[in-house]
Amino acid sequence: MNARRILYPAIAAIGISALGAYAYFAQRQPQGPSEQTAAPQAGAAKSGGGTTSPVSVDATQVSTARLIDDINAVGSIRSNEAVVIRPEVSGRIAKLNFSDGQQVKKGQLLIAFDSTVNQAEVQQAKAELGIARANFERTVDLAKQKFISERARDESQANVQVLEAKLALAEARLSKLEIRAPFSGIVGIRTVSVGDYVKDGTDLVNLEDISSVKVDFRVPERYVDQVQKGQGIEVLVDALPGRPFRARVDAIDPQVDSSGRSALLRGRIDNPEGKLKPGMFARVRLILAERDNAMVVPEEAIVPQGNKVTVWKVVDGKATRTEVKTGLRRAAKVEIVEGLQPGDTVVTAGQIRLSKDGTPVRIAQMSGPDGKPVSVSTAPAPKS
Structure with missing residues (x-):
């Protein structure tokens, strides 16, 4: 039993040594004629092919499109004219000549206060x-007849002016006890009733002219020189989705x-239907x-x-x-202001394999203006 424990490892060690020696001598044997020439030929083919075979690239043609230079901002809708009706004097409300949300005209009586005392004063x-x-x-007649002095006549005239x-x-x-509409519009919801005693300056009701509305918004200062009166605006409101206003x-x-x-x-x-609200x-x-x-x-x-900004032109x-x-830059497209002409062919993929000007290329895939592939054979020939 002890002899077997010693014999088996010894046999295994001898076998491993024999295999290692065989592999060593096999590697040191000289190569055959075909093997000796295969490696140089492969290297020569590799060095020669890198300079003569064209590089495969994807390309497209310079196209034309309608571009809009715009700025996006957020703003608020405001009334064409808006005012909160407030009295200039204190008094008790005697009449409300409107209903909540009613359309009123300029000069229409809206609110009247109790005016009995003021009418008596008048x-x-x-x-x-x-x-x-x-x-x-x-006194004028008496003064002509010299029965009274000129001073008496002047005092009588001054008294007339004082009473006027x-x-x-x-x-x-x-007149302050009657409040009239300063412009045509729609009154809001009143906060007072007939019989209320209000002090001067109290908010009574709002009046809004929304036949046309204003939209106020802000733009960064770098665009100030580009903004001019009369430029077009497109307005979208979340309350009326899918309905742009010009x-x-x-x-x-x-x-x-x-x-x-x-x-x-x-x-x-313009807001003739009144859909836009302040x-x-x-x-x-x-x-x-x-x-x-x-x-x-x-963009590719x-x-x-x-x-510099460059492209590879074919x-x-x-x-x-x-x-x-x-x-x-709009929708993955870049506007070219100078350097190209419509119809020129430019590389869109494979630029990393282009090392210098004049590198021969083979267009593997040509894209149309819409970005979809087109057949290279049917694509227009690149301009020279």
Whole structure:
């Protein structure tokens, strides 16, 4: 039993040593003629093929599209005209000449206060003025006949003027007891009733003119020089989804907000149906400029190079790096302002394999203006 324990490991060690020696001598044997020449030929093929075979790339043609240079902002809907009706004097309400939410016209009587005392004051002032005028006429006749002095006539005339002013004051106080609509619009919900005693300055009801509405919004200060009166605005309100409203820039605040570094703009929207209400949240799209035939390429075609923006342009089957000037970016498309012409072919994939200008390329897949692949054979030939 002990002999077996010693014998088996010894046999295993001898076998492992024999296999290692065989492998060592097999590796040191000289290669055959075919094996000796295979490696150099492969290296030669590799070095030669890298300079002659074209690089496979994807490409597309420079197309034209309609681009809109715009700014997105948020704002609020405001009435064309809005006012809170407040009395100028204290008094008791005697009449409410409107219903909540009613359409009223300019000059229409809205609220009347108790005016019995003021009417009596007006009547008293008229009576006093009538007596004063009669006395003045008599003093004028007497003065012509030299029965009274000129001073007496002047005092009588001054008394008439004083009483005329007293009458005007009484009539002004009486007029303050009637509140009329300053413009045509819709009254809101009143907060008072007939018989209430209110003090001057108390809020009674709001009046809103919404035949047209304003939309106020802010834009960053860097766009201030690009904004002009009359530019188009597209307004969307969450309360009326899927219904855009057209407007125009009506006013630009000359002062830039120092805290937010933004400028306040106001647009005007016709609202004949009254769908837009003051206070609504608005999403505003301000259109700065529109270009109908702007050159565009896919974003994948742009290759930054330091401070430059370049693309690989394919001419006569060879790729050339071309510097371009870009503009807007919209929907994965980049506007090309300078450097290319409509119809030029640019590389969209495989630029990493292009090392220098003049590298031969093979277009594996050509994309159309809509981004969908088209057959290379049916695609228009690249411009030279």
